[in-house]
Amino acid sequence: MNKKTNYIVSAALLLGLLVLIFVLEHVLPPTSMLFVVLKKGAIYALVAVSMNLLNGFTGLFSLGQAGFMLLGAYTYGIFTIPVQARASVYQYFDGGIIRFTLPVPVALVLGGVVAAGFAYLIGLPVLRLKSDYLAIATLGFAEIIRAIFQWDALGPVTNGSNLLRKFPTFNSAIFPFVVAGICIAIIALLINSTYGRAFKAIRDDEIAAEAMGINLAKHKMEAFCISSFFAGVGGALLAMFQTTIQASAFKSAMTYEILLIVVIGGIGSITGSVIASFLFIGCSEWWLRFLDMDTYIGSFHVPLLRAGFRKVVFAVVIMAMVLFYRKGIMGDREFSLERIGNFFKNFGRKKTAAAKED
């Protein structure tokens, strides 16, 4: 299979996926959990891939993702609430100080730009740090941002600790799929470009990368800002999905969820992050929900199953992952049609070889 047919087949499959979603949305009842999983899964896939760009491909261990998502979500919300709805949203702040609205695509991009801008400012001091120290500094930033956005003095803009709502949202899962798909494609293109190779060089060996003429500060900053940009767009999508925004929702637990997805999918694998995202959201929102419910089989009360047990199971899964399956689903490889083709070819060959031996 050459490169061109590979691209065409991939594009056709993605288009087929969109058509499938379109059909499902007309067949299944709109309350089906499947759509929640698809929408949230797509959004988390985008954020996980953006985090993977930083943690997996550039080797910068950052935990600021929730903070950048918050920036994106708030920017989107603040600039898209219709003018006539502002009085009721900003009821304690005289309708806020922003008296215009932006179209949805512009606001989405602006959300990313604001997140990237903050990333630049934070990156100046913070990117000098390495490994754990960088993680702590970025985590601290995310917490500070969350606190600042709940501050009453900023109420006319951020609505203080009250909800932002009534901004445009989406109904169909196709919208987050298309936006997240485009963003992930851009990240994939970046990683396969000469800059992506430079990022990987920095991850593998900073000293050698610098000796090969790669400007560390500049490239780290670029990776940090681009990652934050897409985290911001992801945050804006999440706001659309949830229909309301509250700063207190963007806790560090959110960053850990995304980190978990990255680790399960494989650090350094884009497709791994996407697959793990849908798996994780599927489990936490749908398939493992039963763990949180008191269940009776006949008159037998199943032990352990009660509210919160799901989290225990997740914790055990994480421990098992880290202990026995450190590379995640994909390791640092990518999922591709060619790979699957080869797998079946080899599989077939093995079978025939085994048959011959018999």
Added chain:
Amino acid sequence: MSDKTNILRVENVTMQFGGVVAVDNLSLTVDEHEIVSLIGPNGAGKTTAFNVITGVYAPTNGCVYFKDDMILSNHPQGKMKKMYSGKNAGMYTRVMEKTPDQITKLGLARTFQNIRLFKTMTVFENVLVAMHMRRTSNIFSATFHLNGKEEAQMRADAENLLKVVGLYDERDENCTSLPYGKQRHLEIARALATKPTLLLLDEPAAGMNPQETDELTAFVRRVRDEFDLTVFMIEHHMDLVMEISDRIYVLDFGHTIAQGTADEVQNNPRVIEAYLGVQADA
């Protein structure tokens, strides 16, 4: 020496870490198209000297010229002012600290004592990364693959380079799966990909068997001629050093104790003393 143009000139460089003077008042020149070696017992300060020249450490005092342009210059500052125990204090007043990537861009490439290849990459990618430095595309044009011509050129150059150094057949293998000697060759190839005029080799023959060392000797010569390079290297294998070097500098405890051609150095009593020790009789 005066009729040739020197490509690298190190002037009175002192590198002091706390109270330890690792390199003391080192002055040396490397002329165009020469192969110059820096030798000395363990802990003599050879690698420190390399790290100063390539910008990894800022020198405590002294300056470095590359092709008659100053690339590094420093004088003791802050706490070091009082602690400084080297010579020529107050001789240099300018502060100029180029970072390693800037120095590499000027045409001074290096390899490392302990091999530092990009471990997750293939042989081909390792060389390709070094081409990144000469890009003209920015991050947007590169992301959207608008730099197709440049990218194709980079790949062609990398393939040519691999052919020249004889690693073309292994180009799609992961670099860590290469045998040790070939990893050394790859590291040199990667340095060559930055299109340097001066190549700094830090113990290129470390850990090699005699046959690999012979191959390396031929390889360094061939590379020097084919790429019109100047080579400055640190080495412990004396047969390699004596065979290949036009001139040799000998360091011991940070001091330059001898310099000259292979014969001159071999017969220098101070060098013999440094390497073999001398009876404390006087």
